[in-house]
Amino acid sequence: MKVGSVREIKNNEFRVGLTPDNVRAYVKAGHAVYMEKGAGEGSGFADDDYIKAGAVLMEDPAEVWQTVDMMVKVKEPLESEYALFHEGLILYTYLHLAADREQTDALLAGKVKGVAYETLQETDRSLPLLAPMSQIAGRLSIQEGAKYLEKRFGGEGILLAGVPGTPKANVVILGGGTVGMNACRIAVGMGANVTIIDINLKRLEELDNMFGARIQTLVSTDANIERAVRDADLVIGSALIPGAATPKLFKAAYLKEMKEGAVFVDVAIDQGGCGETSVVTTHDDPVYIRDGVVHYCVGNMPGAVPRTSTIALTNATLHYGLEIAAAGLEEACRKNPVIRTAVNTYDGKLTNANVGEALGYECTDLTGLIG
Numbered sequence: 001m002k003v004g005s006v007r008e009i010k011n012n013e014f015r016v017g018l019t020p021d022n023v024r025a026y027v028k029a030g031h032a033v034y035m036e037k038g039a040g041e042g043s044g045f046a047d048d049d050y051i052k053a054g055a056v057l058m059e060d061p062a063e064v065w066q067t068v069d070m071m072v073k074v075k076e077p078l079e080s081e082y083a084l085f086h087e088g089l090i091l092y093t094y095l096h097l098a099a100d101r102e103q104t105d106a107l108l109a110g111k112v113k114g115v116a117y118e119t120l121q122e123t124d125r126s127l128p129l130l131a132p133m134s135q136i137a138g139r140l141s142i143q144e145g146a147k148y149l150e151k152r153f154g155g156e157g158i159l160l161a162g163v164p165g166t167p168k169a170n171v172v173i174l175g176g177g178t179v180g181m182n183a184c185r186i187a188v189g190m191g192a193n194v195t196i197i198d199i200n201l202k203r204l205e206e207l208d209n210m211f212g213a214r215i216q217t218l219v220s221t222d223a224n225i226e227r228a229v230r231d232a233d234l235v236i237g238s239a240l241i242p243g244a245a246t247p248k249l250f251k252a253a254y255l256k257e258m259k260e261g262a263v264f265v266d267v268a269i270d271q272g273g274c275g276e277t278s279v280v281t282t283h284d285d286p287v288y289i290r291d292g293v294v295h296y297c298v299g300n301m302p303g304a305v306p307r308t309s310t311i312a313l314t315n316a317t318l319h320y321g322l323e324i325a326a327a328g329l330e331e332a333c334r335k336n337p338v339i340r341t342a343v344n345t346y347d348g349k350l351t352n353a354n355v356g357e358a359l360g361y362e363c364t365d366l367t368g369l370i371g
Contacts, residue, residue, distance in 0.1 A: 001325040004034035004068035006061040007042075010075045010299075012283035014042025014306035017072035017093065019314050020049040022321075027054035031325050034068055036061045043310040065089075072321060074313065075300055076103055085110030090329050092321055094118055094133075097344055098245045098358035099272035107345045113329050117317060118270075119242050119352055120342035127242060129320070129342070131178050132312035136302040138182025138238065141265045142171070142190065144296055145234040148263045148287055154294045156233060156261035161191035168193050169233040174225065174249050174274060176203045176217075179238035179267050181210075187234075188214050195228050225249060230257045237266040237274040244354035250275035255291035263294045270299050272358075330370040340366055 003026050005017035016039050018026075023033045033055045037047055047057055058064050065071060065084035073093035077085075079102070085091075087110065095116040097104045107114045117129035127134075142160070149169065151157035162168040171187040173180045176198035187194045188211055198204050199220040208217050218224045229235050229250070239246055246268040255277065266278040273280075277290045281297045283304060288295050302309035320339060324332045333340045344352040349364040356363030 001031045001070055001328070002034065002068045003031050003070045003072060003321075003325055004036075004064045005039055005072045006036040006064050007039040008074055008303075009078055009080070010303070013075055013300050013303040015074040015303055015310045015313065016040045016043050016045065016306075017074050017314070017317075019043075019310060020045055020053040020055075022072075022314050022318050023050055023053040023055045025318060025322065026325060029322055029326060032056065034058055034064050036064050040310075043306045045310075070321070070325060072317070074310075075303075076100065077106075079106075082106040082110070085112050087111040089113065090115060090324060092117075092317070092324065094270070095344055096270045097352070097355045099270065101359055104345070104350070104355070104359060104361070108348050108350065111348045112345060113343065113347075114345035115324070115329065115339070115342045116344045116352070117313075117342070119344060119354070120320065120338065121242060122338055127178075129313075129316050130240075130242075132316050133302045133309065134178035134240075135182045136305065136309055136312060137267045138179040138184075138236075139186050140301050140304065141179070141183045141236045141238070141267050142186040142234075144286075144298075144301070145171075145236065145263050145265045146190070148265075148294050148296055149233060149261070151261075153287060154261060154289050155263055156259060158233060160187070160234070170231050171195070171234045171236065172225075172228045172232040173197065173236045173238060174220070175238035175240065175268075176200065176207050177238060177240055179240070180236070181207065183236045183238060183267075184211060184215060192234075195232075197225060197228060220249070222251075226251075226254055226257070229254050231259075233259065233262055235262070235264045237264065237268050237278070239268055239274045240271065242354065245272040245358040246274045248274060248276045250278075252276040252291075255293045258291075258293050260292040261294065262292075263296065265296045267301065269297045273297060333366070333370060346370070 070090040149155035195216040204217040
């Protein structure tokens with residue numbers, strides 16, 4: 001198979017879909033790899049590294065798109081890339097279609113085989129291609145939240161951990177999954193007062209056993225969330241339903257009850273966000289203030305640490321990518337049902353039920369299309 005990757009063009013996105021080590025693995029398996037020149041520079045990978053690994057470098061990204069059978073990316077394609085789609089192309093990347101009708105329509109019109117990292121689900125219900133970025137985003141959320149609590153950014157002007165004789169900051173985390181757990185780990189490590197809220201009692205028990213008396217766990221209800229955020233200095237939104245639009249747990253009405261200069265970091269913004277007042281921002285202009293509360297809603301948070309993010313992500317994606325390249329998408333899905341869960345679009349049909357429900361589109365069972 002002809003496999004390729006291009007430079008990411010989303011605002012301040014420096015990650016890359018394939019590292020030189022990945023290229024080496026594909027070439028060793030008998031595949032040809034095509035890279036846009038400079039694609040890996042933002043993550044610290046030079047063109048010479050790709051050449052030594054066996055990749056063919058191309059100046060024009062359009063030429064890469066037109067050449068390859070499978071495009072391996074990090075972020076969803078942007079509008080300027082839609083014209084580069086071709087029928088039968090396997091697009092292996094984060095798609096986040098539930099919050100992006102325009103991209104969904106473009107993939108369907110182009111008859112692209114859209115394989116989404118964020119919906120690939122293992123038999124134990126884990127999300128192995130989402131997990132590494134969720135770990136990074138969770139840890140970054142506290143780092144960024146602590147920064148935007150500084151007065152010069154519109155925050156309260158408090159230190160997350162406090163110092164002897166001063167109050168610690170109150171951190172509230174909405175969702176106890178991978179993002180929430182990693183946010184909790186950093187917040188606890190920095191010495192903040194941490195409350196974590198989730199709908200799953202078993203998960204709350206696991207978190208309680210993990211962090212003990214250092215955290216407060218609460219069942220997710222509107223009343224509990226409202227009471228918790230009222231006294232919060234930093235709120236982390238980390239709720240997730242794989243492939244689906246995120247439930248709006250953080251209500252607009254809460255803002256008027258919160259502290260002036262409190263910070264809300266919406267890590268779920270890629271799936272539409274879990275805040276009613278959330279609007280996608282970029283690393284260039286990451287925050288805005290609504291009713292006195294600083295909102296940080298950057299859609300590609302891990303892009304701020306591209307070297308770590310690229311290595312973590314490609315460690316996870318390579319295995320499944322090699323399976324697809326070896327057998328083709330259809331046979332790979334037959335051999336490994338886990339890969340089926342990642343297919344969101346196929347031959348002009350939408351094949352993910354959660355995306356269909358979010359967008360109001362008819363969903364077609366993939367089994368009926370490929371057997």
